[in-house]
Amino acid sequence: MKSIGTLLLMLCVGLGFGQTTDINAKRPNVVLIMTDDQGIGDLGFYGNIHIHTPVLDKLAEESTRFNRFFVSPVCAPTRASLMTGRNSLRTGIHDTYNGGAIMATEEVTLAEMLSAAGYRTAMVGKWHLGDNYPTRPHDQGFDEALYHLSGGIGQVGDWPNYMAKDSSYFDPVLWNNGKKVTTKGYCSDVFGDAAVDFIKANAAAPFFLYLAFNAPHGPFQVPQEYYDRYADKDLSVQVGGDTEMPFPKMNPAQVDIARKAYGMVTNIDDNVGKVMAQLKASGVAENTLVIFMTDNGASTPRYNYGLREKKGSVYQGGIQVPSFWHWPKTLKAGREVQTNAAHIDMLPTLARLCNVPLPKDVPLDGKDLTPLLFGEPEPDWKDRSIYLYWNRRYPELYKNMTLIQGDRKLVAQTKNGTSEFGLFDLAQDPYEQQNLAQGQTEPVRRMKQEVQSWYQQIIQSRHLQEHPRAIIGTQHELSTVLNRNDAFGVEGIWSKSTNVYGAWEVEVAQAGYYDIRFHMLEPIENPKAEAKLELGSYLVSKNWSAITADNSIWRSVYLPKSKGRLIPRIFDGETWTLPFWVQIEPSKQP
Numbered sequence: 001m002k003s004i005g006t007l008l009l010m011l012c013v014g015l016g017f018g019q020t021t022d023i024n025a026k027r028p029n030v031v032l033i034m035t036d037d038q039g040i041g042d043l044g045f046y047g048n049i050h051i052h053t054p055v056l057d058k059l060a061e062e063s064t065r066f067n068r069f070f071v072s073p074v075c076a077p078t079r080a081s082l083m084t085g086r087n088s089l090r091t092g093i094h095d096t097y098n099g100g101a102i103m104a105t106e107e108v109t110l111a112e113m114l115s116a117a118g119y120r121t122a123m124v125g126k127w128h129l130g131d132n133y134p135t136r137p138h139d140q141g142f143d144e145a146l147y148h149l150s151g152g153i154g155q156v157g158d159w160p161n162y163m164a165k166d167s168s169y170f171d172p173v174l175w176n177n178g179k180k181v182t183t184k185g186y187c188s189d190v191f192g193d194a195a196v197d198f199i200k201a202n203a204a205a206p207f208f209l210y211l212a213f214n215a216p217h218g219p220f221q222v223p224q225e226y227y228d229r230y231a232d233k234d235l236s237v238q239v240g241g242d243t244e245m246p247f248p249k250m251n252p253a254q255v256d257i258a259r260k261a262y263g264m265v266t267n268i269d270d271n272v273g274k275v276m277a278q279l280k281a282s283g284v285a286e287n288t289l290v291i292f293m294t295d296n297g298a299s300t301p302r303y304n305y306g307l308r309e310k311k312g313s314v315y316q317g318g319i320q321v322p323s324f325w326h327w328p329k330t331l332k333a334g335r336e337v338q339t340n341a342a343h344i345d346m347l348p349t350l351a352r353l354c355n356v357p358l359p360k361d362v363p364l365d366g367k368d369l370t371p372l373l374f375g376e377p378e379p380d381w382k383d384r385s386i387y388l389y390w391n392r393r394y395p396e397l398y399k400n401m402t403l404i405q406g407d408r409k410l411v412a413q414t415k416n417g418t419s420e421f422g423l424f425d426l427a428q429d430p431y432e433q434q435n436l437a438q439g440q441t442e443p444v445r446r447m448k449q450e451v452q453s454w455y456q457q458i459i460q461s462r463h464l465q466e467h468p469r470a471i472i473g474t475q476h477e478l479s480t481v482l483n484r485n486d487a488f489g490v491e492g493i494w495s496k497s498t499n500v501y502g503a504w505e506v507e508v509a510q511a512g513y514y515d516i517r518f519h520m521l522e523p524i525e526n527p528k529a530e531a532k533l534e535l536g537s538y539l540v541s542k543n544w545s546a547i548t549a550d551n552s553i554w555r556s557v558y559l560p561k562s563k564g565r566l567i568p569r570i571f572d573g574e575t576w577t578l579p580f581w582v583q584i585e586p587s588k589q590p
Contacts, residue, residue, distance in 0.1 A: 157485025192271030
């Protein structure tokens with residue numbers, strides 16, 4: 001968490017502008033809308049004849065559009081790059097759970113950059129970059145934040161909604177600037193209403209609203225009225241006008257998931273309509289830049305504009321997403337940009353458009369897209385290298401990695417220690433059906449070397465070596481709940497509890513006595529079981545029966561001021577059990 005004074009010191013004193021200087025006479029409001037697991041094919045605008053998205057289709061028609069806009073193959077890495085203008089690995093983000101979805105507090109976010117320049121800032125929806133102080137959205141520059149925990153509502157890390165199971169998307173428990181609140185309604189409607197309220201309250205000042213819907217991410221819960229619109233549609237048939245466009249095979253279960261996903265997207269479309277209407281009603285529509293994008297490709301097989309593969313893959317179906325930039329009377333409606341752009345470009349571009357200084361002494365990976373937005377000549381970096389990857393825990397050389405340079409794209413895949421490479425011409429082969437690697441060995445050799453050099457440099461990033469930590473014992477978060485999403489451990493730790501290693505990276509800011517609550521999914525009734533708590537080299541233990549007799553609270557545990565891995569566990573003589581979540585707060589009585 002950075003103070004405004006610190007941020008101002010971190011910012012440059014000014015920016016140089018070219019022929020677009022006049023757009024900054026009045027700083028625009030910015031509404032950045034991102035959906036979760038919505039593929040590029042989940043829009044009528046991109047040829048899907050089944051889905052009903054009139055608001056987003058109209059937005060696309062009236063926007064400047066990037067035809068090749070790239071993101072990471074999964075959620076948290078995209079969000080980190082979007083917020084910082086940097087490759088996600090530099091920020092500490094290297095997974096979607098397993099302790100790898102916590103962004104370092106030293107990173108300067110879009111919100112911090114704009115807030116330091118006088119913007120009111122709000123984040124609504126899915127954050128997925130840390131659930132404890134100092135990595136929550138309101139610790140990272142947002143004046144107002146309404147969000148759910150973890151990578152999705154009802155996931156194991158979102159402990160307040162986990163027990164709701166099949167109804168977790170309805171009346172969800174959310175967090176408002178760190179305070180737990182129970183809401184009423186379907187999650188996307190709750191987020192849409194919160195966005196409208198923020199615009200109403202802040203129309204007089206420049207504002208930045210980051211509206212990050214968690215839909216249509218699984219578990220595909222949708223209001224019945226939206227599902228019914230698609231209940232009788234056969235979504236397994238080819239759609240769109242391109243007869244050469246690949247289309248995935250879908251079994252009946254996948255077809256039904258697609259119906260639910262389409263219903264969720266149509267609901268989002270209605271909520272985007274509410275936001276657009278409020279901008280007009282508040283008299284700020286003409287001076288508001290609205291950006292729409294998604295965080296990665298669709299997570300299940302369905303129409304995807306012919307693109308290969310889906311979420312999690314570095315083929316186009318996992319990383320190419322819609323990108324609409326709508327600014328009435330400023331950006332040209334219907335302009336199509338062919339030059340490659342990416343999530344890392346958001347921060348430097350908004351700095352230019354909003355006429356605010358860039359973070360000082362922070363190396364950015366992104367580029368300023370302003371020349372492309374205004375139809376100026378292509379910049380000299382038009383064929384720059386864009387590196388993307390996805391792998392659980394940490395990157396592995398040549399495993400699900402890609403390097404994109406202009407129209408040329410190298411795809412590296414590794415299985416059982418054997419690497420294979422594909423080379424594609426995206427201009428001639430947007431569906432990636434023709435592997436040119438065998439006939440163009442020199443470009444493959446060169447690009448492989450570039451990927452290796454990038455990999456060797458990026459894995460040395462400071463925040464991969466020094467993991468971001470939850471800070472315990474401060475006024476910013478009096479009660480710290482360590483959830484499963486942020487627990488380090490073996491692959492697949494998720495909801496497993498028995499004979500599984502798990503730990504949380506923490507810092508105890510103030511030595512003292514703390515009450516520690518263990519939440520277990522299943523009761524442990526062995527009277528001889530023992531609870532152990534390990535923090536670095538500090539270890540304490542107590543009979544588990546004595547703890548369960550007091551509502552599973554281990555009271556007045558002394559914790560020294562320290563940094564390290566907190567490892568809680570219960571041992572019954574045969575089985576080690578990891579608590580589902582751990583709550584730590586100052587003890588009222590030492």
